[in-house]
Amino acid sequence: MQTILGSGGAIGTPLAKELKAYTDKIRLVARKPVQVNGDDELMTADLTQSADVDRAVAGSEVVYLTVGLEYNIKIWRRDWPVIMQHVIDACLKHNARLVFLDNVYMYADTEIPHMTEHSTIAPPSKKGQVRAALHYTILQAIQQKGLQALIARSADFYGPAVKNGMLAITVEGEYKKGKKAYWQIDVNKVHTFTYTPDAAKGTAILGNTPDAFGQVWHLPTSAEKLTGKEFIEKVAAAMQVQPRYYILSRFMMGLMGLFIPIVREIKEMSYQYDRDYVFDSSKFEKRFNFKPTTYSAGIAARVRS
Structure with a gap:
């Protein structure tokens, strides 16, 4: 069992x-x-x-x-x-x-x-x-x-059936509403998603x-180093929409957090977006001879789901 x-x-x-x-x-x-x-x-x-x-x-x-x-x-x-x-x-x-x-x-x-x-x-x-x-x-x-x-x-996280992941909420979710996507702090920093x-x-x-x-x-995660801007562009291309976005600054988080509890909760984690965020899974990949899914394939599967 x-x-x-x-x-x-x-x-x-x-x-x-x-x-x-x-x-x-x-x-x-x-x-x-x-x-x-x-x-x-x-x-x-x-x-x-x-x-x-x-x-x-x-x-x-x-x-x-x-x-x-x-x-x-x-x-x-x-x-x-x-x-x-x-x-x-x-x-x-x-x-x-x-x-x-x-x-x-x-x-x-x-x-x-x-x-x-x-x-x-x-x-x-x-x-x-x-x-x-x-x-x-x-x-x-x-x-x-x-x-x-x-x-x-x-x-x-990102992938099929993911409801609370940042890509699902701040990019794909906003595009589905016909709105601009948004990214925390710095869209030019590398960010890793599993x-x-x-x-x-x-x-x-x-x-x-x-x-x-x-x-x-x-856990196995692509070693590709994409910036927030590149993720936005990939999701937009997969959804066949324009890659429009704005930056959610800490100041904006502070204001929004007064009225939106989840924004208040994520503000303390914003340091993960003001610098490169690289997650290394090479230990797992070498031990089990595992090749993680590419972002292009993963995003395409996510959008189709």
Whole structure:
């Protein structure tokens, strides 16, 4: 049995499909789980409740924690530590291996121009501090309690069915409304995006590779170095619209954040757009001989979906 905690969404759904290559027993766990393969075991659970997590993990060989919480620092501070501890406790009790899907918020801002699995952890943001604490919680459980776990990190998402990714919201979403796209801070800086089908396939590979555990892995991501302007142009071309855009400055974020909660939440992460943002997945690519999807192919697939 392989179990996805926080099934559905940008990674949970394609991950469920990828796991069919490894097992015919897949359990999807969420507040409202939805069938993916047709024969998945569905289980309703609240991951902030230890009894629910214990029940969800019982009988599992591998557990994938892919849950996405509301993008709100208060909720992250309240729920993430609780969820992580429940999952670790349940995995230890039931002798299950844990795969945690993570982001890059915990890295120091000086590492953003070239992020690797060895980048310094010194987050400049409140959300990054939460993610760093989760990282250390897992490492401590590995070192002191014998937990079998790995951390799989991704850059910003894009791809089919991605609703909350920056490209989906600020570029494609705006063009669909007949509006100009927008980009944070500096459109001439390089930015990396991870294609969700690649991330799902990579997560499944890691979860089914015993010697991958005990490590941090960057999920497969194109090494192409495109600027924000080039991404806007590629999306516009795929959608057959003019590549019109404007820049969302920190000053504008401050004003908009007074009325729009999500803008207030993303402002502290804007440092990821005032410099090059390069996510290096060469460790994974070399280990598994994996070639990530190109941006042209990924954007075309996203627009068709």
